[in-house]
Amino acid sequence: MDLKSKKILIAGAGISGIGAAALLGKAGIPAAIYDGNEALDQKAVVAKLPEGMEVSFELGEFKEELADKYDMLILSPGISIHQPVAQAFYVKNKPVWGEIELASHFAKGKIAAITGTNGKTTTTALVGSILREYYQSVFVVGNIGIPFTSVALDTTEDSAIAAEISSFQLETTIDFQPEVSAVLNVTPDHLDRHGTMEVYADTKFSISKKQNKDQVIVLNYDDPITKAMAEKATARPVMFSRLEELAEGIILRDDAFIIKENEAGQRFDKYLKKLLKEAPSSFVYKMLRKKNISLNGKKADGSEKLNARDEVKLFLADETYDKFAGAEVKESFPTTALDIVYEDEDILIINKPAGMLSQKAQPSDISANEYIIGYLLQSRALKETDLRTFRPSVCNRLDRNTSGLLTAGKTLKGLQDLSETLKKRTVKKYYLCLVAGCITAPQHLKGYLVKDERQNRVFISKEKTADALCIETEYEPLEVYQDVTLLQVHLITGRSHQIRAHLASIGHPIIGDSKYGNEKINHFYRERIGVKHQLLHAYRMIFADGRCVEAAPPDDFNKAICYANQNVTEQ
Numbered sequence: 001m002d003l004k005s006k007k008i009l010i011a012g013a014g015i016s017g018i019g020a021a022a023l024l025g026k027a028g029i030p031a032a033i034y035d036g037n038e039a040l041d042q043k044a045v046v047a048k049l050p051e052g053m054e055v056s057f058e059l060g061e062f063k064e065e066l067a068d069k070y071d072m073l074i075l076s077p078g079i080s081i082h083q084p085v086a087q088a089f090y091v092k093n094k095p096v097w098g099e100i101e102l103a104s105h106f107a108k109g110k111i112a113a114i115t116g117t118n119g120k121t122t123t124t125a126l127v128g129s130i131l132r133e134y135y136q137s138v139f140v141v142g143n144i145g146i147p148f149t150s151v152a153l154d155t156t157e158d159s160a161i162a163a164e165i166s167s168f169q170l171e172t173t174i175d176f177q178p179e180v181s182a183v184l185n186v187t188p189d190h191l192d193r194h195g196t197m198e199v200y201a202d203t204k205f206s207i208s209k210k211q212n213k214d215q216v217i218v219l220n221y222d223d224p225i226t227k228a229m230a231e232k233a234t235a236r237p238v239m240f241s242r243l244e245e246l247a248e249g250i251i252l253r254d255d256a257f258i259i260k261e262n263e264a265g266q267r268f269d270k271y272l273k274k275l276l277k278e279a280p281s282s283f284v285y286k287m288l289r290k291k292n293i294s295l296n297g298k299k300a301d302g303s304e305k306l307n308a309r310d311e312v313k314l315f316l317a318d319e320t321y322d323k324f325a326g327a328e329v330k331e332s333f334p335t336t337a338l339d340i341v342y343e344d345e346d347i348l349i350i351n352k353p354a355g356m357l358s359q360k361a362q363p364s365d366i367s368a369n370e371y372i373i374g375y376l377l378q379s380r381a382l383k384e385t386d387l388r389t390f391r392p393s394v395c396n397r398l399d400r401n402t403s404g405l406l407t408a409g410k411t412l413k414g415l416q417d418l419s420e421t422l423k424k425r426t427v428k429k430y431y432l433c434l435v436a437g438c439i440t441a442p443q444h445l446k447g448y449l450v451k452d453e454r455q456n457r458v459f460i461s462k463e464k465t466a467d468a469l470c471i472e473t474e475y476e477p478l479e480v481y482q483d484v485t486l487l488q489v490h491l492i493t494g495r496s497h498q499i500r501a502h503l504a505s506i507g508h509p510i511i512g513d514s515k516y517g518n519e520k521i522n523h524f525y526r527e528r529i530g531v532k533h534q535l536l537h538a539y540r541m542i543f544a545d546g547r548c549v550e551a552a553p554p555d556d557f558n559k560a561i562c563y564a565n566q567n568v569t570e571q
Contacts, residue, residue: 009072011085016099018049025055032055075098077098100148106153120144120184139151148163163178180218264307268303268304278324339352347410349408359394369393403554435511440480447462475487
């Protein structure tokens with residue numbers, strides 16, 4: 001709705017009314033203030049508004065003609081929707097907004113809205129503190145003391161807002177749509193205004209009326225009224241309980257570690273060594289033997305495989321735990337614009353650019369692995385506390401100057417599944433490369449590879465030697481140009497530098513490859529079209545379940561193909 005075209009009347013000259021008027025004034029929208037007090041100090045009200053704001057006043061007994069004079073009403077929460085001033089606008093089918101509706105019209109960012117009979121203020125303050133750990137721009141507003149209208153124009157797309165909202169404020173919400181809503185509880189209150197408990201509960205539930213299935217409503221499982229709201233919620237219900245173990249949702253326990261999905265599937269002793277990272281293994285096993293560490297209330301030896309929601313208890317002195325848990329190290333993970341080609345709950349696949357390391361070679365390096373963790377933290381798929389017992393990781397490696405598909409496990413399950421898939425070679429990996437010379441027929445190459453660690457270089461042999469690894473490379477030509485060929489390579493075995501060295505060994509080095517390539521050809525493509533790395537791109541993966549993931553080649557690869565296609569190579 002374009003408010004600049006509307007004549008707006010604000011009912012109430014208290015904090016909420018002045019806040020609404022100030023917001024409209026900052027937005028360049030004039031408004032009038034109505035108040036039943038004919039002796040209202042207008043100068044005092046104007047003094048609280050932005051300098052130069054146009055404002056007029058309608059004072060004294062309310063006259064229904066005002067509903068004809070103005071296009072919409074902004075109603076302070078202290079005035080009931082059943083009062084004549086509100087009813088006059090409702091009868092004429094004109095909008096009646098409250099301060100929350102008005103503020104959210106201008107606000108940007110994501111909103112966590114909290115209501116309930118008891119505990120709203122404490123919960124909102126706590127949510128605000130949590131948000132500050134993850135967001136730089138955080139606002140805590142609403143019934144907690146800071147009017148939402150006072151900060152709405154200060155928010156940005158990157159802002160997070162924790163809002164305490166009363167039933168009075170919810171009476172006048174229309175399109176208000178928080179990312180997360182919460183109804184903590186509903187007990188008898190304000191029945192003089194709402195009339196019945198049913199109306200009161202429905203008003204509380206209206207906090208979620210515009211939410212969709214991709215958003216969340218948090219509900220109290222222990223309160224029968226809020227529990228019943230889950231059945232009619234349009235948002236995804238997330239239940240919490242202090243009394244029962246829920247199949248889904250959150251149970252509060254203060255004396256145990258609860259195994260999360262990301263931690264399930266690993267051995268118990270490995271989990272403990274991450275949790276107590278400074279403790280020697282002998283200490284961990286001693287505590288297990290003495291039952292100072294238990295799993296689901298029972299003695300354990302550490303070999304057990306953990307399941308989600310398993311309960312781990314440590315019967316250790318606080319100083320002992322603090323000593324062996326080690327100080328929390330605040331790690332910084334950089335972010336960059338990752339080209340994500342596939343993502344689900346467990347795995348992430350990116351199109352890695354040439355020049356980016358897959359994993360660190362030196363402690364000071366920044367690799368795709370760090371960028372992926374940074375992305376997961378930024379997108380809230382991962383919390384910093386999760387890094388203590390689980391760390392997402394890249395599963396396949398690409399040479400720094402090779403572009404294309406790089407897989408990573410977001411969860412322990414994803415990491416284990418990907419690792420198993422790669423180990424058993426049940427995923428087919430295809431590469432594109434531009435090679436010197438003309439290749440007209442497909443071929444299946446076999447041989448042996450020996451790596452010189454000192455030179456970081458491999459050598460291909462037809463004969464097996466003591467340190468040689470068996471390799472297989474399959475290729476077929478896709479396009480043959482004047483003196484270069486575009487190949488599709490099926491990597492059967494995955495050894496270091498395999499494709500580059502194998503193709504070079506048969507006289508068809510990859511263009512741009514400084515280690516195994518032809519310097520004269522490389523120089524030519526570098527000078528003519530700026531090729532600075534090998535034109536080798538991991539472009540397709542086909543998984544055993546039929547999933548096919550592809551990544552587009554980078555711009556310089558496409559430029560080289562276009563150049564070759566123009567048949568202008570000069571050697």
